[in-house]
Amino acid sequence: MDDAEADLSTTAPRSFDRSNAAQARLHELVPGGAHTYARGSDQYPEHMTPIIERGVGSRVRDVDGNWYVEYGQALRAITLGYADPGVVAAVTRAAQQGVGFARPSITEVEAAEAFLAHVPGADMVKFAKNGSDATTAAIKLARAATGRDLVAVCGTQPFFSVDDWFITTTSMGAGIPAPVHDQTLKFRYNDLDSVRTLLEQHPGRVAAVILEAATATAEPEPGFLEGLRELADRDGFVLVFDEMITGMRWSAGGAQEVYGVVPDLSTWGKGLANGFSIAALAGRRELMELGGLNTDASRVWLLSTTHGGETTGLAAMLAVYDAYAQRDVVGVMETQGEKLREGLRKAAADHGLSDHIPILGRPSCMVFGTKDHEGKPSQPFRTLFIQEMLKRGVLGPSLVVSAAHGDAEVAHTVEAAHGAMAVYARAVSAGSTDGLLVGRPVAPSVREFAAPRRLEVGS
Template structure:
């Protein structure tokens, strides 16, 4: 280890100790794969104490500008007082009762005002619950068993119907794995091929209407909608990321294509745990009491609508009504992108470090000296950003990112790009990168150094 990297390890020493302890106590050392130590440079794994706005304080006393913002869940900023205060007031009156609360009425009314393409909504605590509920409704409504997922989009659920078809299928019976098939985004031909191969068996097509880096090609979403109407499958849009980041009413409102069901989470609560399944009345009522069909056991859980989640959502909705939160993220994201492109170009790294995506959901891409995507170079870039006070698996912004935060980030990228240029010139990250490269969060086998710390 060189002296420079000795110094950065020392700066994150207490976080490193806590991360090692987490690996002794918690499988994977974190409660979300994307937060795992294998997603960060070895021995540089900040463990967070608190957050304020767009910055976080780690266990070593380092203040860092954060991007990704709670895996894209925080759009208003950490510790945002109007949301926190609303949650505290709700909690003081009790959080869970044996009957529904007035919070549920108000939250449902507000959501359906915000998302007028939906007739009904049901709240839950996490995204996987509502995507699985959507699949269950689709199977009940159609009497079919297969699910078509967009293979070029990374994640839809922790449940077996999705994980069985992922790179981590262990523990999922083969019979369940065989019930999920895939198609490619922006490729209507691939979806038609799936429908032709499995005629009359596709219950649902689930997809994001768009991602941070890929917009729908002209006519693609409209074509999927037409195929749903023709074939009879249920079209599900996953709005976990795009909902309240593309628009308060989701990507479906931006692109003008209405799904049968949509699933929501993340920004609904500005980091508090609340998600939602929304859609057409005739589908949603299959999980209710106004049906003569066999009922779907739909999102019935103890904590589904406890008051703090409802209060968080309502406070977030208030903020979105009072100011243009999406517009602020778009504007600050544009400013960030312009500054970063200038910094990268200044180091001569424009062919190796890419700044991609929608302004409110930017990411970076990293290529090696041969122009190939590289995890080692990605890790070096993340390492150098941390050295200069920026925590960034992505560049996903929030409305709390100030001009000062952006300036700090641009300067960090400028410094990181200079080190990156050294590695490109040498043809390797050896001598500059501390430890092993980061790895995909969803993969079948752990790295050789299993703790990855």
């Protein structure tokens, strides 16, 4: 038996001693104790913060030797499963031949051709290493092309960039000059009137409208995306689809392929290379060439990065496209996600928790809700559920699957959920998590101030 099939018992006690020590050391070395806020220790039960040393397929092992079925899949970046053999082989070959040169590599040609063959309506692409660079480049292009200064973001969607133009809209605005705040506007998803209102309030000033065409919990209503396309054509703003999550998870062509609406620009990352670092900005030639050599207009400094053409990430993307050509990866994720949804909904019903733990979203990108005894969203109850699932061998801040989540993993997850929901039901009956939840509850990852009780270094 492969060690990835090692003990996932729902009853075996789990030690977190080494993980907790490593997490404490991270807090001494790294602000927030992680390089992504969503991976922070404040997102997990206190003293139950697995530090991962290995991942294979849909399972991960922490430094204490505990194996878990893992959901979330590297913040939705993994669609084939961890350490996919085809991707690993392609990356190894690329690394052996050199990862970056003083001139472009032939891999950059192959990668650009492959990407554009999959993305409808995109004439050109530029690669980078993280999604924020791609979205910020899209905003810069839109402003240069239109001569306008304002940006409209979907305010009912959580995240678009670490850069000032977006972060100024969140509660973490420290360090951002006040005038920047006035340049970003918000509209509501599936609400064309909210976009029309912005255009009327700021005539001739909106350079870009940026949104996710769909999210884990919200699909576009009939006519919404089409209406945005019509407004863009009429008003002259640049329509940008953020495909960071939907790309490779909705389809290889992203949400724009699924819903049949082509934006002016689109931004990509996460699933493109099954966890390897690659992002992309793609779009219409006349816009993209503003950052090129074939323009008479003032040129845009557009994604000039040392590692944008790094060959291992591009080779990983090409291997992902090969895998999608060989089998229906999205279809597998949707099938397994639906099996998981059915199992978890039945478990919730068995414990009288259907209204307390809703299972939401597209099968390839699901999340769970956690509501208290009054039916209100609750961080303590969320923490309790994560805690009890961790005890039973499931690491799940979400229910996002990969194509490596087989029937055995789904069955184990449902079994673990039965045990976790039995504890959850006791908390609902008592009207509190007191006596069941160990430590403080999790907190929103984007918030102005630190948790009420500061994490002590070394604790």
